[in-house]
Amino acid sequence: MRTTERERGQSDGARLPGGVPPPRPLTSPAVTTPVVRIGLLGCGTVGAALAALVGEQRDTIAARAGVDLRITRVAVRDLGRVRDVDLDPSVFTTDAAAVVTDPDVDVVVEVMGGVDPARDLVLAALAAGKPVVTANKELLATAGAEVFSAADAAQVDLLFEAAVAGGIPLVRPLRESLRGEPITRVMGIVNGTTNYILTRMAEAGAAYADALAEAQALGYAEADPTADVEGHDAGSKCAILASIAFGAQVTAADVHREGISRITAADIAYAARKGYVVKLLAVAELLPAADGGHDISARVHPAFVPATHPLAAVRESFNAVFVEGEAVGDLMFYGRGAGGGPTASAVLGDLIDAAVNRQHHTHGSIGELRPARLRPLDQLSSPFYICLEVADRPGVLAAVAGVFGRHGVSISSVEQTGRAERADLVFITHSAVEANVRATLAELGDLDVVRDIGSVLRVLDDL
Amino acid sequence: MRTTERERGQSDGARLPGGVPPPRPLTSPAVTTPVVRIGLLGCGTVGAALAALVGEQRDTIAARAGVDLRITRVAVRDLGRVRDVDLDPSVFTTDAAAVVTDPDVDVVVEVMGGVDPARDLVLAALAAGKPVVTANKELLATAGAEVFSAADAAQVDLLFEAAVAGGIPLVRPLRESLRGEPITRVMGIVNGTTNYILTRMAEAGAAYADALAEAQALGYAEADPTADVEGHDAGSKCAILASIAFGAQVTAADVHREGISRITAADIAYAARKGYVVKLLAVAELLPAADGGHDISARVHPAFVPATHPLAAVRESFNAVFVEGEAVGDLMFYGRGAGGGPTASAVLGDLIDAAVNRQHHTHGSIGELRPARLRPLDQLSSPFYICLEVADRPGVLAAVAGVFGRHGVSISSVEQTGRAERADLVFITHSAVEANVRATLAELGDLDVVRDIGSVLRVLDDL
Numbered sequence: 001m002r003t004t005e006r007e008r009g010q011s012d013g014a015r016l017p018g019g020v021p022p023p024r025p026l027t028s029p030a031v032t033t034p035v036v037r038i039g040l041l042g043c044g045t046v047g048a049a050l051a052a053l054v055g056e057q058r059d060t061i062a063a064r065a066g067v068d069l070r071i072t073r074v075a076v077r078d079l080g081r082v083r084d085v086d087l088d089p090s091v092f093t094t095d096a097a098a099v100v101t102d103p104d105v106d107v108v109v110e111v112m113g114g115v116d117p118a119r120d121l122v123l124a125a126l127a128a129g130k131p132v133v134t135a136n137k138e139l140l141a142t143a144g145a146e147v148f149s150a151a152d153a154a155q156v157d158l159l160f161e162a163a164v165a166g167g168i169p170l171v172r173p174l175r176e177s178l179r180g181e182p183i184t185r186v187m188g189i190v191n192g193t194t195n196y197i198l199t200r201m202a203e204a205g206a207a208y209a210d211a212l213a214e215a216q217a218l219g220y221a222e223a224d225p226t227a228d229v230e231g232h233d234a235g236s237k238c239a240i241l242a243s244i245a246f247g248a249q250v251t252a253a254d255v256h257r258e259g260i261s262r263i264t265a266a267d268i269a270y271a272a273r274k275g276y277v278v279k280l281l282a283v284a285e286l287l288p289a290a291d292g293g294h295d296i297s298a299r300v301h302p303a304f305v306p307a308t309h310p311l312a313a314v315r316e317s318f319n320a321v322f323v324e325g326e327a328v329g330d331l332m333f334y335g336r337g338a339g340g341g342p343t344a345s346a347v348l349g350d351l352i353d354a355a356v357n358r359q360h361h362t363h364g365s366i367g368e369l370r371p372a373r374l375r376p377l378d379q380l381s382s383p384f385y386i387c388l389e390v391a392d393r394p395g396v397l398a399a400v401a402g403v404f405g406r407h408g409v410s411i412s413s414v415e416q417t418g419r420a421e422r423a424d425l426v427f428i429t430h431s432a433v434e435a436n437v438r439a440t441l442a443e444l445g446d447l448d449v450v451r452d453i454g455s456v457l458r459v460l461d462d463l
Numbered sequence: 464m465r466t467t468e469r470e471r472g473q474s475d476g477a478r479l480p481g482g483v484p485p486p487r488p489l490t491s492p493a494v495t496t497p498v499v500r501i502g503l504l505g506c507g508t509v510g511a512a513l514a515a516l517v518g519e520q521r522d523t524i525a526a527r528a529g530v531d532l533r534i535t536r537v538a539v540r541d542l543g544r545v546r547d548v549d550l551d552p553s554v555f556t557t558d559a560a561a562v563v564t565d566p567d568v569d570v571v572v573e574v575m576g577g578v579d580p581a582r583d584l585v586l587a588a589l590a591a592g593k594p595v596v597t598a599n600k601e602l603l604a605t606a607g608a609e610v611f612s613a614a615d616a617a618q619v620d621l622l623f624e625a626a627v628a629g630g631i632p633l634v635r636p637l638r639e640s641l642r643g644e645p646i647t648r649v650m651g652i653v654n655g656t657t658n659y660i661l662t663r664m665a666e667a668g669a670a671y672a673d674a675l676a677e678a679q680a681l682g683y684a685e686a687d688p689t690a691d692v693e694g695h696d697a698g699s700k701c702a703i704l705a706s707i708a709f710g711a712q713v714t715a716a717d718v719h720r721e722g723i724s725r726i727t728a729a730d731i732a733y734a735a736r737k738g739y740v741v742k743l744l745a746v747a748e749l750l751p752a753a754d755g756g757h758d759i760s761a762r763v764h765p766a767f768v769p770a771t772h773p774l775a776a777v778r779e780s781f782n783a784v785f786v787e788g789e790a791v792g793d794l795m796f797y798g799r800g801a802g803g804g805p806t807a808s809a810v811l812g813d814l815i816d817a818a819v820n821r822q823h824h825t826h827g828s829i830g831e832l833r834p835a836r837l838r839p840l841d842q843l844s845s846p847f848y849i850c851l852e853v854a855d856r857p858g859v860l861a862a863v864a865g866v867f868g869r870h871g872v873s874i875s876s877v878e879q880t881g882r883a884e885r886a887d888l889v890f891i892t893h894s895a896v897e898a899n900v901r902a903t904l905a906e907l908g909d910l911d912v913v914r915d916i917g918s919v920l921r922v923l924d925d926l
Binding site for chain 2: 049053054056057169177182247313320325326328329331332335336353
């Protein structure tokens with residue numbers, strides 16, 4: 001039989017033998033604060049930070065939010081691993097499936113990551129009527145529509161503030177504060193590793209490989225940095241941002257993705273000379289379509305960002321998400337996108353919300369996600385930065401410029417940066433259609449005066 | 464007799480004569496979306512922008528949030544004034560007191576500003592059991608504890624996102640996302656007028672008077688700019704930020720306040736040379752006290768902000784609030800702090816929340832505000848920038864430096880910037896206690912070699 005929260009609260013050391021409750025003490029109202037029992041899936045960096053934070057903040061949370069949070073079950077892979085967590089050893093188990101259906105668990109917190117088995121566990125928890133708080137970007141970027149819809153069917157909360165931009169309160173403002181706001185674009189620096197690398201390249205003039213090695217030494221980058229530097233991590237977050245900003249089904253597979261591993265110190269130095277900073281951006285955009293509806297563009301790529309744009313000032317491993325709305329104008333949310341403390345802070349905010357909602361028999365919903373019509377990249381337009389290594393002889397610029405002209409790509413500036421053994425032609429174009437730029441590059445690749453096509457980067461031109 | 468929302472929703476053109484409801488049409492679920500009737504107090508820039516936004520977004524809000532928002536009563540001062548608002552003329556009245564108690568009003572939105580009569584009207588609305596959304600910073604900074612407590616007693620929402628930093632979702636993240644987070648400091652640029660003036664002084668080298676005139680010409684500053692440039696507006700917002708961040712009773716009268724009207728182009732140029740930007744900051748800080756408790760410091764003053772700090776990149780009339788938490792680290796919320804569209808967007812987010820909560824018979828609460836123990840300014844410490852006009856003759860620096868030394872104020876750097884008819888000594892101190900700096904300045908003022916004490920500005924030293 002399932003006890004009510006009130007009964008649990010009183011039974012916690014306050015119930016006399018024989019079941020007679022003591023008189024309610026006037027000096028300690030916390031005794032009757034309803035207990036909410038948490039089943040935690042995963043106890044790595046985030047799980048351990050959460051357990052510590054819940055322990056430290058329990059009284060404050062009880063006073064401010066009226067719920068007494070207790071972590072009562074913790075599913076881990078390896079019971080033998082030593083953990084710096086102040087929890088009774090008896091709460092640990094390797095049977096995650098038993099945690100999510102345990103009648104003595106009120107709210108499930110999933111911080112294990114990955115799609116399997118997290119997906120099945122989250123769905124089972126929701127089916128059992130339990131609110132779920134998750135920090136799992138892969139899960140939501142892969143099976144978001146499915147789990148959101150399962151939460152709606154079960155009429156319980158599915159909260160995921162920590163899944164995008166770590167500790168930054170972003171999902172809640174998008175879901176709630178901006179519910180009545182026509183949002184047109186969400187654009188962010190959502191990967192701290194790549195932002196650290198790009199910051200070091202810009203500020204210390206470091207080469208990509210050296211900045212990456214430094215990030216690895218500091219623990220910001222993995223030994224295999226692919227997920228970060230090739231934009232996979234940012235792609236998952238981009239899919240979630242597009243889904244919640246536009247109420248549309250966008251998965252990681254829908255997101256066009258380019259990484260930063262080919263960016264050179266010369267690209268970044270050139271950007272700086274022209275008043276730009278190179279940033280890896282996740283962009284989710286709502287674009288008016290010819291039929292009166294809207295298409296969605298979701299993409300991750302490095303870009304020249306004007307130095308006066310607020311995103312340009314986001315340094316080191318910080319994240320920031322820029323939100324543009326028709327009424328509200330430009331907003332930006334800045335903070336730590338990763339790390340135990342910030343992520344646990346975001347999970348805790350959600351957890352309190354889920355616990356309070358559960359007490360009030362209410363829950364939030366992001367609503368049903370509509371199928372998205374994605375606009376192909378080829379149809380987008382922006383100015384481009386294009387760096388070509390060319391033969392250093394007369395007539396080269398005319399030949400190269402002719403190719404641009406034939407494809408309708410108009411040149412805003414060109415600069416030759418010669419060195420001992422090579423010459424680079426560096427172009428900034430006016431706004432050009434991606435397909436035309438692609439055709440230009442294909443034809444340039446066939447010219448024998450073009451030795452190599454270097455970086456090709458979009459330029460953010462909204463200022 | 465008060466009708467229920469369901470009855471109202473059906474009666475809205477969908478009820479047949481004789482009171483027999485028609486079968487619920489499968490294709491138009493919106494017909495049964497409960498109507499929430501809004502009584503609007505004030506119809507100036509924000510009220511008109513809100514009416515337009517509600518009109519445009521009604522269907523989207525109904526689909527996403529399940530409430531059909533209708534502005535049914537609007538209290539204005541002058542019925543004769545021509546308004547660009549698409550509302551039936553019959554909704555307007557000059558009797559605001561009748562609007563807040565009208566049984567046909569479900570939620571009250573107060574965008575009239577000022578303490579009187581807004582305070583009585585808001586209290587009357589709450590006493591009548593109606594949720595209130597307000598954009599009124601003066602009201603909350605003067606009588607916040609009273610109206611919060613009235614809302615709790617009535618068990619209805621009192622929401623005020625628009626009262627601080629206009630369109631920026633900040634109050635909700637502080638109240639909800641960061642409920643479990645130990646916040647140590649909230650520090651922001653919360654006045655767009657002064658930020659515009661300081662930006663023009665920094666970027667165009669303009670004198671204060673010229674930058675102010677430019678802000679007035681653009682409509683950013685009032686003909687009498689006192690409320691902005693002397694920090695009164697920022698002081699009200701600082702009081703509200705301190706109240707919600709720390710759950711404490713802090714009013715505008717508790718906030719130490721210094722404005723920007725004495726800052727010179729030379730101060731700003733010197734700051735730039737040293738790697739700083741001058742910003743008017745509202746700072747609400749939780750400070751550990753000797754007795755194990757905490758004091759609160761709430762103050763508004765210009766400061767040297769390191770150029771690499773995210774607040775330094777906040778330009779023109781934008782606002783931003785930097786939040787520091789123990790677990791989450793540094794956060795920043797950036798956007799438009801004023802203007803019809805942004806403010807209306809924030810009001811609408813609250814309005815949807817209040818309407819949805821009302822349907823679910825639930826409401827939020829910021830909890831009871833505890834009395835605050837304010838730390839006197841004299842006990843705070845920071846580095847200082849101090850500019851003195853002195854006689855240009857030998858021995859002056861020794862005399863001046865001796866005064867600093869006698870008061871325990873240690874000098875980090877000093878520079879003499881001579882001009883034709885005057886010499887300035889510009890100091891940056893190490894971190895010093897305010898009381899000691901004040902005593903230093905008093906003694907310096909008595910030295911005959913000191914002709915004038917110019918700007919004295921605190922230096923933000925957390926980077």
